[in-house]
Amino acid sequence: MTALHKDAAIAVIGAGAMGAGIAQVAAQAGHPVALFDTREGAAAQAIAGIARQLGKRVEAGKLDAAERDAVLARLSPAARLEDLEGSALVVEAIVENLQVKRELFEKLEAICGDDCILASNTSSLSITSLAATLQRPERVAGLHFFNPAPVMALVEIVAGLASDKAVVDCLYATAKAWGKKPVHTKSTPGFIVNRVARPFYAESLRLLQEGAGDCASLDALLRDAGGFRMGAFELTDLIGHDVNYAVTCSVFDAYYGDFRFQPSLIQKELVDAGRFGRKSGRGFYDYAEGAERPAPQSLPAAAKPACVVVEGDLGPASALVERLEAAGIEIVRRDGAGLIRVGEAVLALSDGRMAAERARDEGLRNLALFDLALDYSKATRLAVAFAADCDASTREAVAGLLQAAGISVTAVTDSPALVVLRTVAMLANEAADAVLQGVGSASDIDLAMCAGVNYPKGPLAWADAIGVGTVLTALDHLQRSYGEDRYRPSLLLRRLHCAGERFHG
Structure with a gap:
């Protein structure tokens, strides 16, 4: 797997934010880069914009002035498509329109040499379809950057049905040489991240x-x-x-x-x-000047309990018990099914059932369910749902307990799998199906979600951490509650759970 040599000429078509960003990345990696746009003067304007951005980095002491000048010297506007003839790689970053992109690739095929790689920065169109009208579709692949390209680490390397493995491998190695975190994926709707x-x-x-x-x-x-x-x-x-x-x-x-x-x-x-x-200026929130951002709802302050009873293992929430103990609450431990008892109130980690449903199934009174957290030793807020029979004293007991550990409590309507558990279970489910269908490997999918959209943990690594069975149970309960195919668990989740296996190791 060999990256393009630094002397290899790179061409970028489209001088918008993405195209300019890709051109900057390639120039910073040492390549001579030609930037082309059908709008007169757009390429030169984009290069001027790159100069301003790099100038700000120089002023901030984050970039040497000589390096800035070297990068800018490697960037040049191209007047015509024909000027890209000697390129080793052409990346298109134009409008997301299948026919327009196809027509561009057909022109490039006639202009560029046989060894030139033709890459698309498309985020949603099929690479297979983009290349289908070409005489040599094998030299086309996806090179999907994320905005802003100079900052975001992830690059999805997308293989179409006809893409040559050597082309795909070269793009992967080149993206890595450019300081990016590439992942392999195949041409399916949304690739990995979307x-x-x-x-x-x-x-x-x-x-x-x-x-x-x-x-x-x-x-x-x-x-x-x-x-x-x-x-x-x-x-x-x-x-x-x-x-x-x-x-x-x-x-x-x-x-x-x-x-x-x-x-x-x-x-x-x-x-x-x-x-x-x-x-x-407005979406879910108001961004007008002077507009106040609404605050999250929290239960009012309540008294700290002196003692609680912990029955059995709390599984992923075990660190919460240590945090309660560190807050000066006496912990009495007993065998049981993973419950915390504080006075007459019963607190348990959600398993995907509604609190009312679980209270009925397990014969529990005054039941409150709390949500999943990435790290219970550091979480500053938790969602809690209360069963129908819970009175004010139950709410106060639960609030006082969690508040004593420095955790704000947000009461949500009794809903299956609450908020974080529901979200993580569904992310892991979709990621599992992507692995099952060969869209990407478990490691590439987790890397893509962390590097591409800044998730705190890859969804499949998160499933491993809390237990594949925990995710599967939550999904089974969600599907039963809603009666919808939307929440169907991935076959791979069920297969791994039955085999006692994990996504990683």
């Missing part, structure tokens, strides 16, 4: 639609308990609802209406209203 990430948005949107919690609270739970950098509502506001909704619709349609990827009517309403998020 497919596997769908549940992150979809489950929060569904919880909002069902009235389980408000935007600020659901976002806070994904951040403060789940360890995600942003919640689904603030992230879609940042991405733009026009963009995020279009990707969801594209993946949904490409999978023939599989309800696992069903778009949200709530998000459609925002798009129809022109409330695209930050760029329009």
